[in-house]
Amino acid sequence: xxxxxxxxxxxxxxxxxxxxxxxxxxxxxxxxxxxxxxxxxxxxxxxxxxxxxxxxxxxxxxxxxxxxxxxxxxxxxxxxxxxxxxxxxxxxxxxxxxxxxxxxxxxxxxxxxxxxxxxxxxxxxxxxxxxxxxxxxxxxxxxxxxxxxxxxxxxxxxxxxxxxxxxxxxxxxxxxxxxxxxxxxxxxxxxxxxxxxxxxxxxxxxxxxxxxxxxxxxxxxxxxxxxxxxxxxxxxxxxxxxxxxxxxxxxxxxxxxxxxxxxxxxxxxxxxxxxxxxxxxxxxxxxxxxxxxxxxxxxxxxxxxxxxxxxxxxxxxxxxxxxxxxxxxxxxxxxxxxxxxxxx
Amino acid sequence: xxxxxxxxxxxxxxxxxxxxxxxxxxxxxxxxxxxxxxxxxxxxxxxxxxxxxxxxxxxxxxxxxxxxxxxxxxxxxxxxxxxxxxxxxxxxxxxxxxxxxxxxxxxxxxxxxxxxxxxxxxxxxxxxxxxxxxxxxxxxxxxxxxxxxxxxxxxxxxxxxxxxxxxxxxxxxxxxxxxxxxxxxxxxxxxxxxxxxxxxxxxxxxxxxxxxxxxxxxxxxxxxxxxxxxxxxxxxxxxxxxxxxxxxxxxxxxxxxxxxxxxxxxxxxxxxxxxxxxxxxxxxxxxxxxxxxxxxxxxxxxxxxxxxxxxxxxxxxxxxxxxxxxxxxxxxxxxxxxx
Ligand SMILES: Nc1ncnc2c1ncn2[C@@H]1O[C@H](COP(=O)(O)OP(=O)(O)OP(=O)(O)O)[C@@H](O)[C@H]1O
Ligand SMILES: Nc1ncnc2c1ncn2[C@@H]1O[C@H](COP(=O)(O)OP(=O)(O)O)[C@@H](O)[C@H]1O
Ligand code: SF4
Ligand code: SF4
Ligand SMILES: [Mg+2]
Ligand SMILES: [Mg+2]
Numbered sequence: 001x002x003x004x005x006x007x008x009x010x011x012x013x014x015x016x017x018x019x020x021x022x023x024x025x026x027x028x029x030x031x032x033x034x035x036x037x038x039x040x041x042x043x044x045x046x047x048x049x050x051x052x053x054x055x056x057x058x059x060x061x062x063x064x065x066x067x068x069x070x071x072x073x074x075x076x077x078x079x080x081x082x083x084x085x086x087x088x089x090x091x092x093x094x095x096x097x098x099x100x101x102x103x104x105x106x107x108x109x110x111x112x113x114x115x116x117x118x119x120x121x122x123x124x125x126x127x128x129x130x131x132x133x134x135x136x137x138x139x140x141x142x143x144x145x146x147x148x149x150x151x152x153x154x155x156x157x158x159x160x161x162x163x164x165x166x167x168x169x170x171x172x173x174x175x176x177x178x179x180x181x182x183x184x185x186x187x188x189x190x191x192x193x194x195x196x197x198x199x200x201x202x203x204x205x206x207x208x209x210x211x212x213x214x215x216x217x218x219x220x221x222x223x224x225x226x227x228x229x230x231x232x233x234x235x236x237x238x239x240x241x242x243x244x245x246x247x248x249x250x251x252x253x254x255x256x257x258x259x260x261x262x263x264x265x266x267x268x269x270x271x272x273x274x275x276x277x278x279x280x281x282x283x284x285x286x287x288x289x290x291x292x293x294x295x296x297x298x299x300x301x302x303x304x305x306x307x308x309x310x311x312x313x314x315x316x317x318x319x320x321x322x323x324x325x326x327x328x329x330x331x332x333x334x335x336x337x338x339x340x341x342x343x344x
Numbered sequence: 345x346x347x348x349x350x351x352x353x354x355x356x357x358x359x360x361x362x363x364x365x366x367x368x369x370x371x372x373x374x375x376x377x378x379x380x381x382x383x384x385x386x387x388x389x390x391x392x393x394x395x396x397x398x399x400x401x402x403x404x405x406x407x408x409x410x411x412x413x414x415x416x417x418x419x420x421x422x423x424x425x426x427x428x429x430x431x432x433x434x435x436x437x438x439x440x441x442x443x444x445x446x447x448x449x450x451x452x453x454x455x456x457x458x459x460x461x462x463x464x465x466x467x468x469x470x471x472x473x474x475x476x477x478x479x480x481x482x483x484x485x486x487x488x489x490x491x492x493x494x495x496x497x498x499x500x501x502x503x504x505x506x507x508x509x510x511x512x513x514x515x516x517x518x519x520x521x522x523x524x525x526x527x528x529x530x531x532x533x534x535x536x537x538x539x540x541x542x543x544x545x546x547x548x549x550x551x552x553x554x555x556x557x558x559x560x561x562x563x564x565x566x567x568x569x570x571x572x573x574x575x576x577x578x579x580x581x582x583x584x585x586x587x588x589x590x591x592x593x594x595x596x597x598x599x600x601x602x603x604x605x606x607x608x609x610x611x612x613x614x615x616x617x618x619x620x621x622x623x624x625x626x627x628x629x630x631x632x633x634x635x636x637x638x639x640x641x642x643x644x645x646x647x648x649x650x651x652x653x654x655x656x657x658x659x660x661x662x663x664x665x666x667x668x669x670x671x672x673x674x675x676x677x678x679x680x681x682x683x
């Protein structure tokens with residue numbers, strides 16, 4: 001496997017202004033030191049509750065704003081400090097599909113023009129004949145009828161618009177697509193269609209995906225690896241099976257155990273977290289999860305845990321939790337906890 | 345039509361042949377088209393289906409919150425034997441928020457932003473039970489405690505924007521339960537919430553059900569939520585009820601191809617842990633427009649088993665097993681399954 005993307009110690013702090021002309025009174029620590037990598041052709045999923053910084057990570061990779069600190073490296077080239085003028089090749093290689101298929105397509109452009117725009121922008125067709133061919137092939141790729149290119153976005157259903165959004169992303173021939181809640185707004189039956197499409201495309205085209213989602217069942221179905229975020233930090237990263245069979249961070253455990261499963265009467269171990277996620281303006285000291293963690297002890301309140309591979313975890317599985325520095329006999333997370341996921 | 349009867353005596357709520365239609369520029373939208381069901385006292389019944397299938401219109405019809413015109417409600421909605429469709433607006437207001445109450449998906453839009461939480465809980469109590477301002481605030485604090493809001497004496501004087509999404513939904517539940525309703529209609533009460541907060545709210549609803557004893561109509565598109573809280577399930581598709589059963593049989597042996605499709609298209613947590621990874625089942629195509637009369641089965645355009653009969657003749661709801669009805673020509677009956 002070759003690394004496509006490497007993100008190191010990424011930070012994005014949004015200033016809070018007092019009034020329109022006022023000074024900065026504080027910061028939203030939306031993303032506060034996040035590192036991960038994505039291989040060519042790999043799907044990495046970012047999961048976590050609303051406001052934990054998932055979309056902000058995605059936007060940083062897309063260079064939709066300047067980051068506060070850290071590095072983003074695409075195919076060996078640093079892209080976070082690239083001047084705006086030289087961003088064009090990056091814009092082609094990293095594309096995005098958003099959650100809302102209704103607002104992400106220009107209502108005044110026909111499908112044909114929506115798909116032709118990136119092809120023209122990046123000079124991917126030598127003449128108008130090739131342009132038309134490419135547009136037609138994109139329609140095939142996302143399983144839409146070719147004659148639909150002459151219709152307007154509002155004439156399509158949500159799932160069809162999401163297919164157009166995917167076709168537009170593919171038009172640029174990217175290496176990486178950021179899917180920010182790309183299937184979340186869709187109904188179950190349509191969601192399955194789009195999930196299958198994304199998986200097929202990834203296999204056919206060797207795409208890498210950064211799959212941002214709060215739906216853990218979909219993530220498990222789609223992904224190769226998972227990174228779990230909490231309050232601007234990554235708290236656990238693992239290959240899919242490893243994470244779903246035996247999560248090594250208390251937050252991941254709670255997240256998995258909270259997902260309702262379609263099996264009436266299933267008795268599962270349940271961890272109900274107390275309270276809400278604290279504000280990212282004033283995150284807790286030490287371990288950011290300590291205000292809700294059922295295992296928190298003194299050290300957690302003062303010292304921030306670092307991502308490390310627990311002795312009980314397999315290769316590529318890291319978690320940021322002090323429990324893993326305790327002797328195994330005293331570590332409640334040491335054992336496999338598959339019944340959090342699957343009813344016993 | 346063979347419908348599962350109430351278990352004992354008269355049901356709390358009986359909806360009979362409900363038809364809620366909307367007049368639009370390009371035809372009549374048959375949002376709900378002949379739906380019948382009942383809810384027993386203290387029971388939790390879920391209504392599931394994809395967006396646009398008529399779940400919310402059904403619940404709004406029960407409370408008569410459908411604007412008429414352009415809407416028009418027909419059929420009968422009997423609550424404790426009284427047909428709500430025959431009541432005056434005044435009589436209906438007496439029932440709403442008192443004997444039947446409702447919680448919605450988006451608590452921010454249903455809470456009043458300029459009134460304190462305490463005022464909003466107290467309002468219902470003062471209106472329906474004639475409590476004084478002091479008594480109402482005291483009761484509001486009790487209700488906030490009941491729904492698990494920390495520091496209720498402080499929170500009671502706060503405004504909705506000062507609360508998190510999960511706390512706002514708890515406040516909505518407090519308002520809904522303030523008058524000890526016999527029936528609570530919850531329309532996607534956890535859809536806007538994160539899973540960890542959803543787990544808190546579902547736990548709260550289960551706990552309150554035991555303590556308060558209200559019947560619940562839970563409207564959701566999430567089959568996982570249904571499996572966790574419902575006793576009986578109604579599956580809607582294109583404005584019709586296509587299947588109804590107790591929760592166990594519905595998930596174990598779904599009879600209608602639509603229900604089977606829904607269950608198959610849903611990835612299940614833990615899917616990567618046992619064996620082969622499979623593709624998700626797809627239900628091809630789209631929900632049909634509700635503006636055209638559909639002569640045969642409403643699901644015929646997407647069903648994998650469609651025949652000419654399906655396209656020509658609408659299947660009636662039929663009891664396939666005790667208490668388990670489905671509207672499909674080919675859904676097997678219990679005897680046929682056993683044979
Ligand atoms: N640039 C922006 N300008 C204005 N509003 C925005 C902007 N970005 C996000 N919002 C709004 O802020 C709210 C939260 O957005 P955010 O992207 O954090 O959602 P989220 O937490 O990712 O939710 P979900 O997990 O459901 O995607 C939404 O109501 C959204 O419409
Ligand atoms: N432009 C902005 N200005 C100030 N705060 C922001 C801005 N964008 C996002 N935030 C805040 O940053 C945090 C993380 O946001 P986001 O990355 O969108 O979360 P999510 O993981 O839910 O997508 C949230 O608290 C959000 O309100
Ligand atoms: S470091 Fe402490 S508070 Fe943080 S997750 Fe581990 S046990 Fe919980
Ligand atoms: S009646 Fe026919 S089309 Fe309708 S659900 Fe049954 S098999 Fe499918
Ligand atoms: Mg987001
Ligand atoms: Mg609805």
